[in-house]
Amino acid sequence: MTTEADSGTLLPTAEQAHPAASAAAASFAALLGKLDYLSATDIEHIRQAYRFADEAHLGQLRKNGDPYITHPIAVAAQCAEWKLDAQALMAALMHDAIEDCGVTKEELVERFGAPVAELVDGLTKLEKLEFDTREQNQAESFRKMLLAMAKDVRVILIKLADRTHNMRTMGDMPRSKWQRISSETLEIYAPIAHRLGLNFTYRELQDLAFRFLHPWRYEVLSKALNKSRNRRRDLISRVQREVEAEFVRHGMSVRIMGREKTLYSVYRKMDSKHLSFSQVTDIYGFRIVLPELTDCYTGLGVLHQLYKPLPGKFRDYVAIPKVNGYQSLHTTLIGPFGTNIEFQLRTHAMDVVAESGVAAHWLYKASEPNSDTSQRLGTQWLQSLLDIQQETRDAAEFWDHIKIDLFPDAVYVFTPKSKIMALPRGATVMDFAYAIHSDVGNHTVSARINGEQRPLRTELANGDVVEIVTADKAEPNPAWLSFVKTGRARSKIRHHLKTVAQEKSHELGERMLSQALRSEGIATLPAEEGPYHATWEKLLRFTGNKARDELLSDIGMGKRIASMVGKKLAVLLAETGLKPDALLISTERYASGRDESASQGVVTLDGSEGVSVQYAPCCKPIPGDRIVGYLGRGEGLVVHAEDCPTGKRLLLRDGERFLEVEWADEPVRSFDTTVVVTVTNGKGVLARVASSIAAAEADITHVDMGDEPAQTATDIRFSVAVRDRQHLADVLRSLKRTTSVLKAQRYKP
Ligand code: MN
Numbered sequence: 001m002t003t004e005a006d007s008g009t010l011l012p013t014a015e016q017a018h019p020a021a022s023a024a025a026a027s028f029a030a031l032l033g034k035l036d037y038l039s040a041t042d043i044e045h046i047r048q049a050y051r052f053a054d055e056a057h058l059g060q061l062r063k064n065g066d067p068y069i070t071h072p073i074a075v076a077a078q079c080a081e082w083k084l085d086a087q088a089l090m091a092a093l094m095h096d097a098i099e100d101c102g103v104t105k106e107e108l109v110e111r112f113g114a115p116v117a118e119l120v121d122g123l124t125k126l127e128k129l130e131f132d133t134r135e136q137n138q139a140e141s142f143r144k145m146l147l148a149m150a151k152d153v154r155v156i157l158i159k160l161a162d163r164t165h166n167m168r169t170m171g172d173m174p175r176s177k178w179q180r181i182s183s184e185t186l187e188i189y190a191p192i193a194h195r196l197g198l199n200f201t202y203r204e205l206q207d208l209a210f211r212f213l214h215p216w217r218y219e220v221l222s223k224a225l226n227k228s229r230n231r232r233r234d235l236i237s238r239v240q241r242e243v244e245a246e247f248v249r250h251g252m253s254v255r256i257m258g259r260e261k262t263l264y265s266v267y268r269k270m271d272s273k274h275l276s277f278s279q280v281t282d283i284y285g286f287r288i289v290l291p292e293l294t295d296c297y298t299g300l301g302v303l304h305q306l307y308k309p310l311p312g313k314f315r316d317y318v319a320i321p322k323v324n325g326y327q328s329l330h331t332t333l334i335g336p337f338g339t340n341i342e343f344q345l346r347t348h349a350m351d352v353v354a355e356s357g358v359a360a361h362w363l364y365k366a367s368e369p370n371s372d373t374s375q376r377l378g379t380q381w382l383q384s385l386l387d388i389q390q391e392t393r394d395a396a397e398f399w400d401h402i403k404i405d406l407f408p409d410a411v412y413v414f415t416p417k418s419k420i421m422a423l424p425r426g427a428t429v430m431d432f433a434y435a436i437h438s439d440v441g442n443h444t445v446s447a448r449i450n451g452e453q454r455p456l457r458t459e460l461a462n463g464d465v466v467e468i469v470t471a472d473k474a475e476p477n478p479a480w481l482s483f484v485k486t487g488r489a490r491s492k493i494r495h496h497l498k499t500v501a502q503e504k505s506h507e508l509g510e511r512m513l514s515q516a517l518r519s520e521g522i523a524t525l526p527a528e529e530g531p532y533h534a535t536w537e538k539l540l541r542f543t544g545n546k547a548r549d550e551l552l553s554d555i556g557m558g559k560r561i562a563s564m565v566g567k568k569l570a571v572l573l574a575e576t577g578l579k580p581d582a583l584l585i586s587t588e589r590y591a592s593g594r595d596e597s598a599s600q601g602v603v604t605l606d607g608s609e610g611v612s613v614q615y616a617p618c619c620k621p622i623p624g625d626r627i628v629g630y631l632g633r634g635e636g637l638v639v640h641a642e643d644c645p646t647g648k649r650l651l652l653r654d655g656e657r658f659l660e661v662e663w664a665d666e667p668v669r670s671f672d673t674t675v676v677v678t679v680t681n682g683k684g685v686l687a688r689v690a691s692s693i694a695a696a697e698a699d700i701t702h703v704d705m706g707d708e709p710a711q712t713a714t715d716i717r718f719s720v721a722v723r724d725r726q727h728l729a730d731v732l733r734s735l736k737r738t739t740s741v742l743k744a745q746r747y748k749p
Helices: 028-032 040-056 070-081 086-093 097-101 105-112 114-128 139-149 153-168 175-195 199-213 215-249 263-273 293-306 348-367 372-378 380-391 393-406 429-436 438-442 478-482 487-519 533-543 548-556 562-575 582-592 645-653 685-695 725-736
Strands: 255-260 284-290 329-334 340-347 410-414 420-424 444-449 452-454 466-470 603-605 613-615 627-631 637-641 661-663 671-680 699-705 713-722 741-746
Touching: 028 040, 028 070, 040 070, 040 086, 040 097, 040 105, 070 086, 070 153, 086 114, 086 153, 097 105, 097 114, 105 114, 114 153, 153 175, 153 199, 175 199, 199 215, 199 263, 199 348, 215 255, 215 263, 215 284, 215 293, 284 293, 284 348, 293 329, 293 340, 340 348, 420 429, 429 438, 429 444, 429 466, 429 487, 438 444, 438 487, 478 487, 487 548, 487 562, 533 548, 533 562, 548 562, 562 627, 627 645, 627 661, 637 645, 671 685, 671 725, 685 699, 685 713, 685 725, 713 725, 725 741
Parallel strands: 284 340, 603 661, 613 637
Antiparallel strands: 255 284, 329 340, 410 420, 444 452, 444 466, 627 637, 671 713, 671 741, 699 713
């Protein structure tokens, strides 16, 4: 049992804080003294790694004048405290070798095997990351990136050991570096230690960072704490004596340790709650380590009989562990003179997990190598994550965090200015470019990743520094859609392509209309503003477009026929006195090679017009029919048969929208029209009629049968695709010769 209250303090003493102050203390011999948990073979491997590192760092010195190798040895020593395996210790000894000494990863693979080389390589990658503390809100992303980049938790542990030693020896560094390194420690590395449950390291990193960030505040607070410790010495030792005696009386064997809050946590409490030092009362406490889990609850009873518990202060973190796997019973008791004293009760296993977190895995494996219990306890921390996941809401949240941290579904990359961007896993260079700004994405021409030119479809990896090269004239490539991962990039690319298509069609439309106008003998398309403004307004009323640009886009996209609009425009211009130039007309026609019918100003149709021309569904004209063209509002040119009642009605009402149209000599496709066949009812009639139509080489595109089964005769309507009137006549003749067909004729509205 520990009897001195202060002996259990969790603060590093002055000597502990400067183990590298003397090169001798950090010597390899001292490290070897800590390796009794490893096999002789392991130790031999570690010795080889040491020799290799020593040679590599030969001639390099630490800032305090010690040989550089004292640093890797100190890092390995910390890893040995955690009882990490031989691979981790070897990596710790060589952790700066790639970065500082020009050793290659291949060399390490050859000499020490791939696993050790991977660890060293992972550490080298972390070393290259520099956190910019000026960037607010980036700390969390940076932490995640660190965790994500380390495929092996040993890399993080070695990194924490590295950072701890660098912080312990920061006094040797120039003062100008204290601020940056301390902030980084406080914002990045201490929280990682906490997240992984390495409480001892967490507190040490915080206190060291505090000391170098605010040396004066640290000094003042440290003195105040010393004074208060002296003042309270009697009280503390009295409580310790009384508690010990009580446990002895109950026949329980326990370990009691006095503990006090770290300077940094006292400072933070004062700072955040605006308290003076004397107002921070819960600085002192005791930790009681008991053999078994049930002893914790028995021990709680013992304490509550000795001193009165403070209501509302009891916490059962044994049944419901904290989010980082921490387990303990907490209670605050009213001690002698009415002083509040906090007690923590836990088993030895819980204590190790509480202090070493994820490192407890190795600690347990090492301390009882052949015990099943050690295996069970060793994985307790990880197991507890799974257990608490099912128990509490907090735990579920924690698991979410852990999932992000240890199994990240995001990649974290840097801009050239060291801003961190989080992107979904699998994101490519183009996702990154669009995440920065759509202007950057839209003008991307190439990219460099970590200084090297890479294709735009390259998937990004954690820690990549990505630089996008843009050019004003560059435009999104539709092919990007095939590899981008983010919705943002996808929609930005789509949007741009659509806009571009509109702009392009507008340009094209303008050219087509100008050309059409030239064929009408007018050399240039008049501007919208100026003397022909009213003409444009009339034209737009005629076409049904809202604006000139829209009309031009419509022409460019084939929704309207340039020659028809041009013809109408020429007529309107003639009304204003602008006469066509006969000479220009003949030159244009000669140049464009248009035939005589075109010279009459008639629109020729051959079926290749696409969506800009519709053949009216009422009369379904086919080549050979006399036809008229109606320029509908927003629906393009609608072609009716000359004798179609609908067409006639429109002509009366809307005459100015009619254009002269005619069939080309050789239409390029078939046209649908409707045939009504009257048949006698009977088995197989439809099949006979259909094969009769097929025999005339026409395709049936639709069949519509009247439902009059009682009748002896039925009308069947067929939509039939025919080349022209002659072809239709062949079909009708063929039908009339067919058995059961009483009558066959073209449908007329
Ligand atoms: Mn280092």
